[in-house]
Amino acid sequence: xxxxxxxxxxxxxxxxxxxxxxxxxxxxxxxxxxxxxxxxxxxxxxxxxxxxxxxxxxxxxxxxxxxxxxxxxxxxxxxxxxxxxxxxxxxxxxxxxxxxxxxxxxxxxxxxxxxxxxxxxxxxxxxxxxxxxxxxxxxxxxxxxxxxxxxxxxxxxxxxxxxxxxxxxxxxxxxxxxxxxxxxxxxxxxxxxxxxxxxxxxxxxxxxxxxxxxxxxxxxxxxxxxxxxxxxxxxxxxxxxxxxxxxxxxxxxxxxxxxxxxxxxxxxxxxxxxxxxxxxxxxxxxxxxxxxxxxxxxxxxxxxxxxxxxxxxxxxxxxxxxxxxxxxxxxxxxxxxxxxxxxxxxxx
Numbered sequence: 395x396x397x398x399x400x401x402x403x404x405x406x407x408x409x410x411x412x413x414x415x416x417x418x419x420x421x422x423x424x425x426x427x428x429x430x431x432x433x434x435x436x437x438x439x440x441x442x443x444x445x446x447x448x449x450x451x452x453x454x455x456x457x458x459x460x461x462x463x464x465x466x467x468x469x470x471x472x473x474x475x476x477x478x479x480x481x482x483x484x485x486x487x488x489x490x491x492x493x494x495x496x497x498x499x500x501x502x503x504x505x506x507x508x509x510x511x512x513x514x515x516x517x518x519x520x521x522x523x524x525x526x527x528x529x530x531x532x533x534x535x536x537x538x539x540x541x542x543x544x545x546x547x548x549x550x551x552x553x554x555x556x557x558x559x560x561x562x563x564x565x566x567x568x569x570x571x572x573x574x575x576x577x578x579x580x581x582x583x584x585x586x587x588x589x590x591x592x593x594x595x596x597x598x599x600x601x602x603x604x605x606x607x608x609x610x611x612x613x614x615x616x617x618x619x620x621x622x623x624x625x626x627x628x629x630x631x632x633x634x635x636x637x638x639x640x641x642x643x644x645x646x647x648x649x650x651x652x653x654x655x656x657x658x659x660x661x662x663x664x665x666x667x668x669x670x671x672x673x674x675x676x677x678x679x680x681x682x683x684x685x686x687x688x689x690x691x692x693x694x695x696x697x698x699x700x701x702x703x704x705x706x707x708x709x710x711x712x713x714x715x716x717x718x719x720x721x722x723x724x725x726x727x728x729x730x731x732x733x734x735x736x737x738x739x740x741x742x
């Protein structure tokens with residue numbers, strides 16, 4: 395295929411960056427306030443966090459693996475409409491995750507009273523970073539896809555003076571043009587693989603952030619509903635990622651690596667939070683800034699991926715455009731997924 399991007403190396407790099415960034419947080423000083431109150435109970439909180447590790451791990455594995463076994467289920471085969479409806483539901487979950495969970499958390503972090511008023515409350519850093527993250531995601535996808543397309547063409551000995559291997563067909567594209575650009579199967583597959591990798595990157599970052607916050611908490615009253623919400627979150631977010639991995643047609647080893655990293659990141663974050671709970675303070679200036687920046691960047695990436703790569707790619711394609719009934723059902727699935735995840739914001 396000409397795709398030489400080392401998926402194992404990418405996953406290791408993501409893991410290293412996430413781990414390093416959270417070690418930096420522990421260096422934060424100047425605590426603003428400690429977690430206290432009637433629900434402050436380290437022993438009870440520890441038991442709940444151990445339950446959370448197991449429950450979230452199982453939910454994550456079920457969610458991300460479910461789309462990967464659809465080839466053995468005729469009704470959910472990628473060639474069937476039901477697959478796209480489920481994918482739309484999962485994309486709605488990812489979209490709500492970015493807008494309703496990750497972005498508000500970043501606002502809370504970067505506008506905290508524990509940070510100096512200037513510049514943190516004088517400039518909207520959260521939306522600025524999210525905007526840059528979305529543009530950067532587009533750049534990564536664009537350059538990566540064109541780079542591997544050229545590599546693939548060079549390997550096949552194809553010389554194209556226009557620098558493109560797309561063809562035009564007279565299908566009314568919903569962007570308003572009188573044609574639709576169709577990539578050849580090799581290029582389309584390359585793009586699916588880039589999408590799957592970038593999506594996993596964004597999910598891994600915010601999953602570790604969520605896990606660390608839960609692991610460092612000593613409040614059983616907030617942990618209980620958070621565990622249920624995170625199980626729901628990981629289950630359906632995993633379905634969205636699993637659908638992208640399925641369309642990327644990776645070999646079994648690469649699929650296993652991507653499934654593994656998605657499944658263990660939140661439990662890893664919880665375990666790391668437990669380990670660092672005596673020295674980590676989520677209200678230290680360093681922790682607030684690092685977590686806030688990571689959340690904002692992750693929100694921009696997830697929102698872009700959900701709207702552009704997962705939803706627009708399907709809804710603007712000929713399959714949906716030629717079937718108003720499928721469009722209507724898929725839109726309902728998007729709203730259902732986004733609505734359910736938005737309700738979870740009450741607890742998580």
